Amino acid sequence: MxxxxxxxxxxxxxLIDGEWVFSKxxxxxxxxxxxxxxLIGKIQALDKSEIDNIFEIAKKSQISxxxxxxxxxxxxxxxxxxxxxxxxxxxxxxxxxxxxxxxxLAINEIERTVYLIKATAKExxxxxxxxIKADKFYKSKKKAFIKRIPHGVxxxxxxxxxxxxxxxxxxxxxxxxxxxxxxxxxxxxxxSVIYTLELFLQAGIPKGVxxxxxxNTKEIGDYLIKNKNIDxxxxxxxxxIGKRISNLVMKPLLMELxxxxxxxxxxxxxxxxxxxECVNGCFSYSGQRCTAIKRIILxxxxxxxxxQKFTSEVNKLTFGNPEENNFITPLIxxxxxxxxxxLVNNAIKNQATKLTNGSKINNLMTPIILDHVNKKCRIYYExxxxxxAVIIRANNEQEAIDIVNDSDYGLEACIFTKNKKRAFEIAKKxxxxxxxxxxxxxxxxxxxxxxxxxxxxxGTQGIKYSIEAxxxxxxxxxxx
Ligand code: G3H
Numbered sequence: 001m002x003x004x005x006x007x008x009x010x011x012x013x014x015l016i017d018g019e020w021v022f023s024k025x026x027x028x029x030x031x032x033x034x035x036x037x038x039l040i041g042k043i044q045a046l047d048k049s050e051i052d053n054i055f056e057i058a059k060k061s062q063i064s065x066x067x068x069x070x071x072x073x074x075x076x077x078x079x080x081x082x083x084x085x086x087x088x089x090x091x092x093x094x095x096x097x098x099x100x101x102x103x104x105l106a107i108n109e110i111e112r113t114v115y116l117i118k119a120t121a122k123e124x125x126x127x128x129x130x131x132i133k134a135d136k137f138y139k140s141k142k143k144a145f146i147k148r149i150p151h152g153v154x155x156x157x158x159x160x161x162x163x164x165x166x167x168x169x170x171x172x173x174x175x176x177x178x179x180x181x182x183x184x185x186x187x188x189x190x191x192s193v194i195y196t197l198e199l200f201l202q203a204g205i206p207k208g209v210x211x212x213x214x215x216n217t218k219e220i221g222d223y224l225i226k227n228k229n230i231d232x233x234x235x236x237x238x239x240x241i242g243k244r245i246s247n248l249v250m251k252p253l254l255m256e257l258x259x260x261x262x263x264x265x266x267x268x269x270x271x272x273x274x275x276x277e278c279v280n281g282c283f284s285y286s287g288q289r290c291t292a293i294k295r296i297i298l299x300x301x302x303x304x305x306x307x308q309k310f311t312s313e314v315n316k317l318t319f320g321n322p323e324e325n326n327f328i329t330p331l332i333x334x335x336x337x338x339x340x341x342x343l344v345n346n347a348i349k350n351q352a353t354k355l356t357n358g359s360k361i362n363n364l365m366t367p368i369i370l371d372h373v374n375k376k377c378r379i380y381y382e383x384x385x386x387x388x389a390v391i392i393r394a395n396n397e398q399e400a401i402d403i404v405n406d407s408d409y410g411l412e413a414c415i416f417t418k419n420k421k422r423a424f425e426i427a428k429k430x431x432x433x434x435x436x437x438x439x440x441x442x443x444x445x446x447x448x449x450x451x452x453x454x455x456x457x458x459g460t461q462g463i464k465y466s467i468e469a470x471x472x473x474x475x476x477x478x479x480x
Pocket of ligand 1: 161162256288289290291441442443444
């Protein structure tokens with residue numbers, strides 16, 4: 001497999017109309033390792049006119065791509081999935097460097113994505129036309145022929161934490177249903193994505209159907225979003241940027257934003273299970289997941305026992321460089337570290353108790369447990385995107401439910417109890433997209449619906465649900 005075309009020396013090119021090209025601006029953006037700040041590579045900084053050109057190319061290419069039989073579109077997606085799998089060593093090593101994901105998580109992300117692409121390529125074959133007759137009131141022969149058709153040009157924007165999964169979970173449903181797509185991956189993570197795009201060319205994706213934007217979003221992000229050739233936006237990232245996008249455009253939007261997922265630990269819980277899931281839920285990938293458990297709500301009567309076991313397990317977590325497959329690895333940047341420090345200091349000032357030392361070397365923060373977090377603490381409401389477990393005490397079940405719902409976010413919640421009937425009763429009262437019973441919060445499996453409520457986003461993702469979101473209903477009505 002050759003990757004010769006994607007870069008010269010350390011400078012990666014952009015994919016525009018099926019060609020790897022340098023920007024005419026001659027400006028680049030550095031991508032440094034979050035672990036030791038060494039330069040990994042440079043990417044292009046496109047300007048406004050290059051971006052406009054990309055969307056025009058995407059608009060034109062969409063027409064012939066939609067005319068390509070869905071079986072052929074599915075074949076190309078299956079082919080790229082196989083190529084990504086063949087190259088998982090190379091791409092996972094890049095993820096380790098670029099976003100400090102440990103090797104096991106990086107491999108998991110790639111294998112999961114391969115599965116997602118294949119499942120989407122299969123599901124897309126089921127998009128059939130539906131025929132319905134007018135209801136009896138109309139006494140007519142009217143028939144509607146209803147079809148799901150692509151929006152046109154989809155803009156896919158993805159964050160740093162799952163560079164491969166969160167971009168391909170936009171690319172695959174967009175393309176199988178006949179859209180073209182323009183992608184703008186998070187700057188940190190772009191190099192890993194570039195390798196998969198080259199594989200896509202080798203799999204036979206026609207030119208112009210997928211194009212890559214790399215640019216300085218602080219300067220031209222708003223301009224980019226407002227391009228008139230965009231027909232739909234699929235975005236995963238922060239709530240503040242999500243709100244900004246939805247204020248700028250009136251177009252179909254699919255958004256996965258921040259979260260403050262809570263886990264309720266009831267008194268009849270299997271403690272070992274709850275502790276295991278909470279440790280993973282809070283600290284996997286150093287807590288940099290929108291679906292991380294960001295509040296553990298402990299019923300007082302079980303508090304002492306849970307905290308003993310939880311603290312002891314957290315103290316066993318390994319931390320250090322991702323190359324050594326440590327559990328806790330450096331955060332993505334200094335800004336993230338500073339934000340965590342501010343939230344933790346504010347909590348301590350407001351009577352929360354810090355149970356671990358929580359040391360820091362550059363971007364690496366060791367796990368922190370904050371007990372007795374209360375409403376005066378910013379971290380009670382605000383999302384921590386790092387290795388901090390927030391423990392909130394509740395006197396009873398109702399109080400725990402109220403705490404879960406006392407949030408601007410509405411992604412997921414977890415309930416730990418041996419009583420499944422009770423869990424389903426509580427689940428009805430939680431104002432979130434998904435409730436996990438006896439398991440940590442997570443978006444996967446990718447074929448499950450993942451609904452984002454309140455400030456956590458818009459719409460539902462998941463293999464078949466993403467295809468629905470990336471298509472619209474068109475009906476042709478035959479009157480005679
Ligand atoms: O950060 C957001 C991701 O969508 C989380 O995915 O819950 O499957 O790890 P996950």
